[in-house]
Amino acid sequence: MPRENHPDGFLKHRRAPIGKRPPAVRVRDVDEVWAPDWDDEHLRTQAERCVDCGVPTCMSGCPIGNIIPNWNDLVYRSDWKQALEELHATNNFPEFTGYTCPAPCEDTCVLAANDDAVAIKSIERAIVDRGWEEGWITPQPPTRRTDYHVAVVGSGPAGLAAAQQLNRAGHRVTVFERDETPGGLMQYGIPDFKFAKHRVEQRIQQLRDEGIRFATNTDVGTDVTLDDLQRGFDATCLAIGAQHHRDLTLPGRDLDGIRFAMDYLPEENRRQAGQRVRGVTAEGKNVVVLGGGDTGADCVATAHRQGARQVVQISINPRPPEDRPSDNPWPAQPQTYRKTYAQEEGGEEAFSINTQAFLDTDGDGRVDALQAEHVDWTYDRTGRRVDKTVVESDVRIPADLVLIAIGFAGPEPQLPEAFGVDRAPDGTIQTNDAMMTSVDGLFAAGDATRGASLVVWAIGEGRDVARQIDRYLTGRSDLPASVRTSNPAFDARA
Ligand SMILES: Cc1cc2nc3c(=O)[nH]c(=O)nc-3n(C[C@H](O)[C@H](O)[C@H](O)COP(=O)(O)OP(=O)(O)OC[C@H]3O[C@@H](n4cnc5c(N)ncnc54)[C@H](O)[C@@H]3O)c2cc1C
Ligand code: SF4
Structure with a gap:
């Protein structure tokens, strides 16, 4: 069935993605941060905002090429089951992305050039949630087996x-x-x-x-x-x-209380699954998270739920600008500041901080503070840090628990x-x-x-x-290609 054109949907309806629960409420429990309820009519109006622009730049923004305008239109027509089929045609696990994807598709949506993007990720999530609720997602064993x-x-x-x-x-x-x-x-x-x-x-x-x-x-x-x-x-x-963790080989690195994010976070997953876990939690502690990325944000949110006294997330880089710089126009991914769900819940963010040492001020073998300097970086053309000017030296941040989340x-x-x-x-x-x-x-x-x-x-x-x-x-395959389809060499050498 051809898609319906709904060119004025975005004029009739404001963007309203599925939201999150209020920070002050959700931080007190370990349930999902996402608002649990949405209704079909709301999602239908959100799908109607898709203008079927002809050259769907959102699809090139989606790494797996989800056929976004098709399922927007099907949701608009309330054909959720067919929308689920379209979604599964390119994505085995749409709930994995519908809940966790940073949605680069929305940054490249045509509306985002001078309005608010279609709430694509919310629509994706609603389709797959509906699929599970209705029992439409069932095993699909192969009809014939090979001997491989x-x-x-x-x-x-x-x-x-x-x-x-x-x-x-x-x-x-x-x-x-x-x-x-x-x-x-x-x-x-x-x-x-x-x-x-x-x-x-x-x-x-x-x-x-x-x-x-x-x-x-x-x-x-x-x-x-x-x-x-x-x-x-x-x-x-x-x-x-x-x-494989990146580490910080600085003075004091071997003190107790300094942990990798990926030791700390899976431990909490296991605790939530009811397993007995021995590792220390953030309860009552001054926590410093080293690393301004998403893993760091997950550490911040976990530490808050464990009852940390204070949480500071440190980034070596400066705070990104609020608005797009002129050399970063649509449809490039915006290099702007976005408050994370974790920071919405509290904690402090410190930017341009260069950590120098972990300190044990009372000599008990445990970390007590971080010694750092506040700097201004100079970058080369590739974005590599090449030089610094010290703005403030001997910055000290109290820390009973340091979580290293500086990448892999x-x-x-x-x-x-x-x-x-x-x-x-x-x-x-x-x-x-x-x-x-x-x-x-x-x-x-x-x-x-x-x-x-x-x-x-x-x-x-x-x-x-x-x-x-x-x-x-x-010697051949009927399985669909995915992220590397744009590479003409991709199929050549199999
Ligand atoms: C804390 C954290 C939060 C993240 N949040 C997001 C997010 O919100 N959104 C997003 O899009 N991405 C997020 N990511 C990134 C995303 O999770 C990864 O890109 C994705 O999981 C990679 O998938 P993968 O299958 O390649 O590897 P993984 O998910 O890392 O799976 C690899 C598996 O291989 C197993 N394995 C390793 N070695 C062996 C071995 N020798 N024998 C047997 N098994 C082995 C491991 O145990 C693991 O289960 C996050 C990453 C982290 C660390
Ligand atoms: S939110 Fe969905 S459609 Fe958007 S980029 Fe992620 S997987 Fe693709």
């Missing part, structure tokens, strides 16, 4: 998307996961109050019901060797993420080293245009090859690597 066996190592969004696509092509898929429960960072990393874990579990159940096997508590490289995989499987996909340096090295795969200088696993590593039959996708990125990219890479593995095994 494929191993997927890692069960984050990349591994799960690869597994589901390969299984739908009829191959027999086993997912190996080091953790006790599958899901990767969707399960252990992203806080429960940002993405409730029953949403991962219902997808895992769908995958199990489609015939995918999960081998959890299995550390590949240690419990399973490359030789085991090569003897037991016709191809393997490494989707092991990029969780590619995948943890053990498995790539054990398997002898080539890596790029930034530590990521190198692959050719067919997404194969330097070892024949061993493919890789997701953060393991891109470096720490986004859920939406991981899903797209998982879809693409499945297509490449299918072609490697059978």
